[in-house]
Amino acid sequence: MKAVLFDLDGTLTNTIDDIADSMNYALRLYGLPEHPVDAYKIMVGDGARKLAERAVSGRTEYLQSVYDAYMKQYGSHNAVKTRAYDGTTELLQELISRDIRICVLSNKPHSDTITVVGHYFPTIAFDAVQGQIEGVPVKPDPQGALMLSEKLGIKPSDFAYLGDTRTDMNCAVNAGMHPFGALWGFRTAEELLQSGAEALLKTPLDLLRYL
Numbered sequence: 001m002k003a004v005l006f007d008l009d010g011t012l013t014n015t016i017d018d019i020a021d022s023m024n025y026a027l028r029l030y031g032l033p034e035h036p037v038d039a040y041k042i043m044v045g046d047g048a049r050k051l052a053e054r055a056v057s058g059r060t061e062y063l064q065s066v067y068d069a070y071m072k073q074y075g076s077h078n079a080v081k082t083r084a085y086d087g088t089t090e091l092l093q094e095l096i097s098r099d100i101r102i103c104v105l106s107n108k109p110h111s112d113t114i115t116v117v118g119h120y121f122p123t124i125a126f127d128a129v130q131g132q133i134e135g136v137p138v139k140p141d142p143q144g145a146l147m148l149s150e151k152l153g154i155k156p157s158d159f160a161y162l163g164d165t166r167t168d169m170n171c172a173v174n175a176g177m178h179p180f181g182a183l184w185g186f187r188t189a190e191e192l193l194q195s196g197a198e199a200l201l202k203t204p205l206d207l208l209r210y211l
Helices: 016-029 036-042 049-055 060-076 088-097 110-120 142-150 166-175 189-194 203-211
Strands: 001-004 100-107 130-131 159-163 178-182 199-201
Touching: 001 142, 016 036, 016 049, 016 203, 036 049, 049 060, 049 100, 060 110, 088 100, 088 203, 100 110, 100 142, 110 130, 130 142, 142 159, 142 166, 159 166, 159 203, 166 178, 166 189, 178 189, 178 203, 189 199, 199 203
Parallel strands: 001 100, 001 159, 100 130, 159 178, 178 199
Antiparallel strands: none
C-alpha cells in the first residue's frame, strides 16, 4: 500500500458524544424527542443532513430547522467530549515514517472535519483532509475517494481504506480501494464483513500488518 484513506468519526476520533449532544440540543429547541447516545451510532455515517432526517423520526416539517440548529451547535461544540482513539496518533506517525501517504475523507461537513482533525492531530501532516463539500456526493459514492486518489497521484488499488461503517466499506469497494474495518468504532463486525471488509482490526496499529 502506498496510501491510507481514513474515515474520521468512529475511526480516528470518537465523536459520538458531541454529535449526540448537539443533535439532542437541536431536537429540544423544537420540542422533539431526544435519542440516547448509542442510537446515534446507527444514525451517523451518511452526512449531517441524513443524520437530522433520522433524528426527527418522521417529523419532516422540522427537518430543515433541526438541521440548521444542529449545524450551528455542532460547529461550536465539536471538541468538547470528542477524543482520539488510543493508537491512532501512533499509527499515523508510523505511516509517515514509512513514507505512506495519509488522508481523511469524512461525510462530516468540511469545516467541522478540518476543525476536528486539526484539534486532535495537531502534529500530524496529513496529505489531504476532506469533509462533505458542495457538489461532491457523500460516501458511499466513490467520487470523494477518487478525488483524493487523483490529488495524491496514487491509484486506488494502492490505497488501504480504514473505516467503521457499511458506508465506508461500500465506498472503498466502489472506489477500488482495500477496505479494512475498525472494530473500535460505531458498528459491528458482521456489518463490516458483509459490506466487503478484507480484514477486521481490533486496534489501529493492527493495520501495519497489512501494509
